[in-house]
Each structure stands twice: as structure tokens, then as C-alpha cells.
Amino acid sequence: MNDQIWVQVNMGADRNQPQFDVLMLPHMAAAYNLARWLTGDPDDASDVVQESYLRAIRFFTSYRGGAARSWLLAIVRNTSLNWLAQKRNQKTVPLPEPDDEKGNAGHELIDENADPEFELIQKQAAATMDQLVQALPAVYREVIILREIEELSYKEIAEVIGMPIGTVMSRLARARKAIQQHWSKSADGRASK
């Protein structure tokens, strides 16, 4: 990875720039929001958005129509994850792969001992929704953001995260369950204050 070589690819000649702007620029708010939630940092999110648009320009000649937003958000998502991976100093931290694909339904998403962020929130008694969402593992956080904030359909979310619709559904279910659990505890905390 230290020997990355960046070769500029000249796509200027055959790229249809006005069309790109018309299709892709309107989704920059969604792109920023997703990048912001995935990276957790405004500066990182700005960098990711710029990087994503550059990639989008490079790949745009092969954009085959269809949902421009999902197409762009898929790039933003992958750029964000790569960004985070690089930021973690090349320590290989694989994304938490939920075992729902293996049908291991008994697995609990939230294990206080294994999840320091949630542990922290538990101690505060009353957490804000933002804190709860940010504390979710990225694979769950992204589906929550795409569904509840960006209001994408399951099919669009599946396109963005490159997973089957069934996976989208089960991740959403688990994410909501986790939030529900901690949200009601937080609500108790708030009430008792």
C-alpha cells in the first residue's frame, strides 16, 4: 500500500460534463451526509465527497442510466470505508461481517463487553439518538442512514451496499432492535432525572 502509484487517467475528451453535473451534483447533500455519518468527522467527510466525485467523473462514461443517487452513494460508501481503513494506519480491521447470511440468528448485535462505544453510552444514562446511531457498527449505521434519513428503498440500499435485499432487511431489523433497546433505556434515564 505504500507503493501506491497514482496515474492520472485522461477522461476529459469523452466525458459529458454538463450531463454529469445535472445528474450527480444534486445528490451532493446525500453524499455528504452519508460520508459524514460513516467517517464521523466533517473534514474527512469533505475529503471523501471530493474524492468520490473525482471517481464518479472517472467512471461516468460507463454510467448506464438508472438511479444516479444509488450509483453515486455506492461510490461514496466505498470511498468512506477505504478512507477509514487507511486512517486506521493499515491495521487490518475488517468490517464486522454480520452472520445473518449464515442464518446465525442467535447472535446478538449488541454485546456491552465487546462494544466500548455502547458501554460508554450506557454509563451516561441518557444518550441522544445521534450518539446511538454513531455507536452502531458501520454496516448497521449505513442502512439506518440510507433508509431513515435519505429514504432510499430496500432495492436502492441493496445497490449502494452491494448486498442482497434480504441482507438489507435483516441489518435494518437488527439496527432498529439495538437502537430500540438502548433508546428505551435512555428514555428511562431521562425520565428519572
Next chain:
Amino acid sequence: MKCKDIEQLQHAFLDQELDPANAHAFAEHLAACPSCGKQLDAFLATKQAIKTQTTRHALPFELYKKVARMTASGQTTWASPSKKWLPLKWGTTGAGLAMAACLAFFMVARPDSEYMLEQQLIAGHIRSLQDNHLTDVVSTDQHTVKPWFNGRLDISPPVIDLTASGFPLIMSIIMPPPPSFIATTPMSSISSSGRLIDPRSTWNPLLRGKDTI
């Protein structure tokens, strides 16, 4: 419809993603089963809370202007203050150097198209043997492999089931050719092992597939 089904389908129901037949059966069960109704109400409340109380981070206008300027100018690279895209850093491993040398050779030598295709295959193969890049997606299921390519590749390649011809799908990997070959071989091709090769890809061959997007 049983309570167990309800538990599985309730999120799709809340998101209005159930097909009419299932939605109807769902509603029927719900009317008859108070405990499922209670559970659904709780999830509805949670969903509403998430929807209304999660911050939508507003796009900074400065960023919008910056990106709009960037796309208008046709810029395809940028220097991030927080990141190092070194223009050409030869690095420590011999592989990077060897690949770069190959690329330089191709650019200078401009061999005929048949030879180039051969070299593309070799370059792709070498790249695929680099550490951590033996496999991009480990799956024997076409329906996992195809969506995986979405957004990573600039095409949506067909994933053909070749099991009948004796080549079961075991995994997929992206093998981009050097950029100098763009438009030399316009057809996408898939090797029999299920590996995908797209000569039109503009990907930098010297980056590993999953790092490039």
C-alpha cells in the same frame, strides 16, 4: 401467517416494502394478535424517533462550490491536505516497481493488439497474485457476486453460470488492464474461472482492485 413470520416481516411492513399479498396477510394477523401489534407499535415508535431525531448533516456550501468547480474544470485528481496521493512513489516492494516497469514498457513499446491482450491477461494475473488480493468476493452465489460489482466497476458485468461446462463459480476478482489499453479491445471478456476482465476499465492497474474505489 404466524407470529414468527410477523417478526421477520415487520420491518419490511413498516418500510412499506411488503408486496400486497404479504401486506394483506400481515394486516390480518395483526388485527387478531395483540402481542404482535404491540411489538410493531414499539418498532414504529423507534423508527419515528430515528427519523426525526437523527441529524441530517448539512452540506457545507463551500464544499459544494469546490466540487462543482472541480467537475466543471474536468479535474480528475486532487491533493488532499490530509492524505498523501504521491504522484509516483516507488515504494518498498519489488512488485510495485515491476508493475510500473511493465506499464512503462507497454506505453513505449505499443505492441500489436493481440500481444497487448496477452500482456493484459498476464498483468491482471500478476496483480491478482499480490497479497491480500487473491479474492475480491468469496462467494459461490451469482446473486452475491453480481451486486458486489455495483459501484466498484464502471460496468455491471454479467455473471454467467458456467457450472455446466465444468467451471463452477468459486470467487470473483477485478482485473483491470493498464489505462494505455483503453479502447483497444472494446469487448468485455470473462475468463472461464469466473474472473472478470474489462479492457475498457480506466482503473489504475497498479492499485489493488479494492483500494481503487
